[in-house]
Amino acid sequence: MGVEVGQAGRRERKKAATRALILRAAQELFLERGFDAVSVREIADRADVSPTTVFAHFPQKEALLFFEEVEQRERLVAAVRDRPAGSSISEALKAHYRAEFVAMWSGPDGALRRRIMALMEATPALQDYASRMWTRHEDALAAAITEELGRPEPSDEIRIYARFALQIQLLVTSADDPMLDAGFRLLDQGWSRYHPGPAGVSSGAGQAQDG
Template structure:
C-alpha cells in the first residue's frame, strides 16, 4: 500500500518544481549568465532564502535527476538481460539517457542546447554524472563477484561514465559511444606498428 503524500510534502514539491521551471524559462530566454537567483525567486514568487533551501546553487536549478541517474546506472548493470555484457548494457543506457535529443521534444532540446553552450552548466553536469562512479563500480563488482574495491570494476565504471563527455565532443555522438564501449568490452586489438617494425 502506498503511503499518501502529505500536504506539506506536496507543497514543497510544487515549490521546487515552480523554481526549476522558472529558472529554465529564464535561462533559455535570457541566457544563464544574465539571470540571477533573485530573478528566479521573483519569477516563482518566493524568497531567495526559500530558493536556496531547495537548490544549493544556481547550477543545481537546472538539474534535478541525481538520485534517478544513480539508480538508473545501477539498474542497467543489475537488471540487464541474460547474454548482455555489462559494457553492452551500459552502452545502451548511456545512449538512452545522455543522447536522446534526436527523439525528444523541443523543450528538452532547448535544455540540452543551454547546457552545451554554457560552460558552467556543462562542467556541473559532467561532475554530477561522474560522481556516480563509486556506486556504479560497486554494482559492477557485486555483479561479477569481485570485492567492493575491485580496481577493474572501478576502471570500467570510470571509463563508462566518461564516454558521455567523449560523445558530446564527437561529430557522431552515438557512433563515438558505440566505439568506446566496444573497446571496453573487447579490449584494444589494433595492430601495433611499432612492434611489427621491430620484428621486420
C-alpha cells in the same frame, strides 16, 4: 491514519508543484539571459517563492539545470544491477544509454532540452558542475560493478572501465549513433585488436566485464 496519509500526500503534491514552478522559472530566465546573468532571487521572484524556498529544493544554482542528477545515477546503477540474466555489463549500459537518449530527445520536451544543453556547453560554471557530477556517477558505477563481480573493492580496471563507459555516453549524439557500439567494442575487446603491440603482444591489463 487515513487523514495523516492524506495530509502527507497533499504536502508532497504541494512540494512537487513548488519545485516545478521553480524549475520552470529558472529555465525561462536562464534561456532568456544566460546562466551567469540570473540570480537566485530573480528566480524566486518569478516563481513567487522566497530564495530560501529555492535553496530548500536545490542546494545551489547549478542544480537547477541538473535536477535529475540523483535519478540519473540511480538509473545507471539499476541498469547494471537489474540487467537481464546472461546480459553483460556493457550490453546493459548500451541498452540504458539508448533508452535515455530516446526518452530525452524524442519526448515532448526534446526541443527545450536541446536549448538547455547548448546553454550548458556555453557556460564554464555549468561545465565544471557537470564534470563533478560525472565523477559522482563514476564512483556509483564502479561500486555497482564491484558488487556485481563480488569483489571487496573496485580494482584499477573497474575504475578505468567505469570512467570510459561514462565518457562513451558523452560522445554519442543519438540512440543509433555507431559511436555507442564502437566505444563498448573497444572497451570489451581492447585496442590491441586495432593496433597490436610489438610481436603481437597485447598491452591490455584486463577487463571489468563479467561476460
